[in-house]
Amino acid sequence: MWFRNWIRTTKVYLGQYPQWYKCYSPQEMRKNNITFDEYNPTIEACTIVDLLVPTVTSVSLTIVFLIGLLPLIYKCRWHIRYRIYLLKQKQYRKILNEEEFVYWGFVIYSDNDRDWVHRELIHHLEEKEGLPLCIRLRDFDVGKVIVDNIVENMNCSKKIILILSNNFANSDWCRFEFLLAQDRIVSEGLECLVLIMLEEINSNNLNSGLHALITTSSYAAWSTEEPALELFWEQVITAVKYQVNSNTQCLS
CATH class of the missing domain: 3.40.50.10140 (Toll/interleukin-1 receptor homology (TIR) domain)
Structure with missing residues (x-):
């Protein structure tokens, strides 16, 4: 989008016929022969959500939590079994x-x-x-x-x-x-x-x-x-x- 807006505001010369310039990606636009002058994206369409960081953070915190929880579970394993017994009593x-x-x-x-x-x-x-x-x-x-x-x-x-x-x-x-x-x-x-x-x-x-x-x-x-x-x-x-x-x- 920034490039499209830049072309429009600076009026960079794209040749005699801008419609000749076709979008190469994404693949859907290339298949539909969308030309540069037809490309009018919205902010939502151009916003790329990077899920890598929150995903890695969530997984890492989960792993750390489980690593910290396992020794506690092991230490209290007999009490846990006792509570299970009480539920079945x-x-x-x-x-x-x-x-x-x-x-x-x-x-x-x-x-x-x-x-x-x-x-x-x-x-x-x-x-x-x-x-x-x-x-x-x-x-x-x-x-x-x-x-x-x-x-x-x-x-x-x-x-x-x-x-x-x-x-x-x-x-x-x-x-x-x-x-x-x-x-x-x-x-x-x-x-x-x-x-x-x-x-x-x-x-x-x-x-x-x-x-x-x-x-x-x-x-x-x-x-x-x-x-x-x-x-x-x-x-x-x-x-x-x-x-x-x-x-x-x-x-x-």
């Missing part, structure tokens, strides 16, 4: 029938303490006392959503047994299971909870929730000494067998 119904329980205890433990769970806990509670336990690697349904596995089996268990150790305190997975168990603890009190302390937990490994639980609750401390070991299993078995009136039951 209404799917689980409550039954008052005591016989609906499948397990005497749902065991929350670190994989690093798995040998102790299988060697000691299962031997004394299941094999010797006949108290079936829900063990994650053994009793969870294959292919089912992991949160559903946890909640359903937890609701099918009379007690929740926490195997406390430094491995437990450092495990995101154990903290997530404990977070799900807190709903049960709140509704039924600490009577549904059995705490087993395998070792003294370092203070730098304790978060506020676990520290409050340990300092306000009784627990059975593991010992390899014979007199203390006998007392330990007596405490654990008594705590697991202690009857609690609960309305949280297994799904049929």
Whole structure:
């Protein structure tokens, strides 16, 4: 447009017949044999919108936002899963029938303490006392959503047994299971909870929730000494067998 206006205002000589000068581009004008004297563009037609800068800026800001968001999502991933569980919680119904329980205890433990769970806990509670336990690697349904596995089996268990150790305190997975168990603890009190302390937990490994639980609750401390070991299993078995009136039951 600036060139067209310049020609008109300065009256630059274009030859005897300006109509001979034809527009070369855009292609539509060339096909239609639009001559220079017929070219009368509007401001809107000549305004070129450069979308490159805003597009690049928008994409860059989106990428930066996502890069900043990903660490936060990773850090809060267990809390996010917990919130998803709360949204799905209404799917689980409550039954008052005591016989609906499948397990005497749902065991929350670190994989690093798995040998102790299988060697000691299962031997004394299941094999010797006949108290079936829900063990994650053994009793969870294959292919089912992991949160559903946890909640359903937890609701099918009379007690929740926490195997406390430094491995437990450092495990995101154990903290997530404990977070799900807190709903049960709140509704039924600490009577549904059995705490087993395998070792003294370092203070730098304790978060506020676990520290409050340990300092306000009784627990059975593991010992390899014979007199203390006998007392330990007596405490654990008594705590697991202690009857609690609960309305949280297994799904049929």
